[in-house]
Amino acid sequence: MVRASLLLLAFCSWAAAIPAPQPVTEELLARWDIPVERYLSLSAPEKDSMRSVLSVNEGARLRRLELIERLRPGDWRDFVTPKGFLTPEGLVIVAAGEAPAAGFERQDGQEMSAEDLSRAQAMLGQVFDGAPGPVSKGASAGAELELDAHVRNGTLASFTLTDPNKKLSFEAGQIGIDGRTPLIVPSPYLNLVKSWESGPDGWIDYRAKGQIGYVEMRARFFADGTGSGAAQLLGAAESLGLDADTASSLREQLSYNDGEQTQGLIISSLLAQVSRAYNLYGPVDIAAAATSLTKMMHLVPNQAFDQSLGLRARLPGDELFVGLFGGVTENISPVGNRLYQDMASDELKGGFNQENAPHWTASLWGRLPAFDATDFSVSAGRRYNRDTTVSQAELSLMTDVAQTPLALRVRESREKGDGIEFDRHKQSLQLEAQLTPQVRGFVSGERESFLYGNAEVDSKALYAGITIDLDGRRRGGGRAGVTIEQKLASEYK
Numbered sequence: 001m002v003r004a005s006l007l008l009l010a011f012c013s014w015a016a017a018i019p020a021p022q023p024v025t026e027e028l029l030a031r032w033d034i035p036v037e038r039y040l041s042l043s044a045p046e047k048d049s050m051r052s053v054l055s056v057n058e059g060a061r062l063r064r065l066e067l068i069e070r071l072r073p074g075d076w077r078d079f080v081t082p083k084g085f086l087t088p089e090g091l092v093i094v095a096a097g098e099a100p101a102a103g104f105e106r107q108d109g110q111e112m113s114a115e116d117l118s119r120a121q122a123m124l125g126q127v128f129d130g131a132p133g134p135v136s137k138g139a140s141a142g143a144e145l146e147l148d149a150h151v152r153n154g155t156l157a158s159f160t161l162t163d164p165n166k167k168l169s170f171e172a173g174q175i176g177i178d179g180r181t182p183l184i185v186p187s188p189y190l191n192l193v194k195s196w197e198s199g200p201d202g203w204i205d206y207r208a209k210g211q212i213g214y215v216e217m218r219a220r221f222f223a224d225g226t227g228s229g230a231a232q233l234l235g236a237a238e239s240l241g242l243d244a245d246t247a248s249s250l251r252e253q254l255s256y257n258d259g260e261q262t263q264g265l266i267i268s269s270l271l272a273q274v275s276r277a278y279n280l281y282g283p284v285d286i287a288a289a290a291t292s293l294t295k296m297m298h299l300v301p302n303q304a305f306d307q308s309l310g311l312r313a314r315l316p317g318d319e320l321f322v323g324l325f326g327g328v329t330e331n332i333s334p335v336g337n338r339l340y341q342d343m344a345s346d347e348l349k350g351g352f353n354q355e356n357a358p359h360w361t362a363s364l365w366g367r368l369p370a371f372d373a374t375d376f377s378v379s380a381g382r383r384y385n386r387d388t389t390v391s392q393a394e395l396s397l398m399t400d401v402a403q404t405p406l407a408l409r410v411r412e413s414r415e416k417g418d419g420i421e422f423d424r425h426k427q428s429l430q431l432e433a434q435l436t437p438q439v440r441g442f443v444s445g446e447r448e449s450f451l452y453g454n455a456e457v458d459s460k461a462l463y464a465g466i467t468i469d470l471d472g473r474r475r476g477g478g479r480a481g482v483t484i485e486q487k488l489a490s491e492y493k
Helices: 002-012 026-031 036-040 044-071 088-098 114-128 228-239 244-254 339-344
Strands: 146-152 155-163 168-175 187-197 205-219 261-281 284-297 300-314 320-333 353-367 375-384 389-401 404-417 422-436 439-452 455-471 479-492
Touching: 044 088
Parallel strands: 146 479
Antiparallel strands: 146 155, 155 168, 168 187, 187 205, 205 261, 261 284, 284 300, 300 320, 320 353, 353 375, 375 389, 389 404, 404 422, 422 439, 439 455, 455 479
């Protein structure tokens, strides 16, 4: 999958000088075992990151080819694989010619084994460009662990430890620390995730992800105090002659406990997906995917299925594509979508409940015509739920300004159901800049308005932050990253 390929390619990110990003071609992707379909499915920022890493890797590969050709001008091609990489023997030759102090000889005088060659290849990556080669299966797990921390508003929001080889991650943190809503107070959680995915050469693409977590949810039902408005109204009514007994009875009925409530929740899910793409005719490809998602929150299970079909066509020009995707999602549950209303009226009944939600999305993406270093994608779609209709659109733009990669993403969605008096509108805008190879800065703004019956919420927030990649592989450790995010302004009413 793309993430595994990115992790492999990211081994070369410690090169002393980062070359200018080069065009991503099908030949380049094939050399690094990255399917074209996977690359095209990435977002604009992810494409930019992959393009930068590929440029570093290509520079390292070409430097090694130059060295082997200079050291063995007569038979240097014998030490190059069909894909253009040095064989382990070629790496040893280069090491002996350029880095004799590295000591690529066995002290017992015996020929180097496959394990020795693998170790030499890893050492050469650090000698020439800081890029470790393939890691042997016997490598210690501790050196492969990845650590990511997210700090929000001066508080540790999450802490994630990942083993990319086993595709296993553990996360701990707390929700509700951003202060966007007074209904949720900081609540700790734990989450364990395990992933499986197909390799680049499989006849079918598949992925699966299972997770189980626990959250100590701390929240309140109301955001406007403990009925102070009703108390003021009753006080005015008493001053106008309302008798004390009636006022006391009304005060008891109109008051409520708005203290913080705590509820422990166990949340688990299992996602499984299979897909396959074929060339239909000329520049037109067709793809099909089937997805299953099983969720369990507290004691309520839920099962969803989705079947989707997509058409993609390559347009005239450089890396320009148009796609149309559609399908249907089925949701199955032992209870309906009026769970709380039925519980309040003592009419809760179990059984088989199914909802079907057809959906479609149209997309246009690729290299912006007349701009060599600008990629874009634009998409719009709609999903038809039983009681609501969801419309959504997204625009992303990735370019270089003064040799600084920039990415802009704009999203908007609206879910509306006139029959249930429901209207939810979400908007977001994010601007990212790759300040250095290890530091990325971003500014984001979000707005969400929510109307359900006579309940209305309007929330706005503006954030800024940086993400720092603290890659320790060059020193024999693992990768680490930290994201520091600060809320600049917010409003909730």
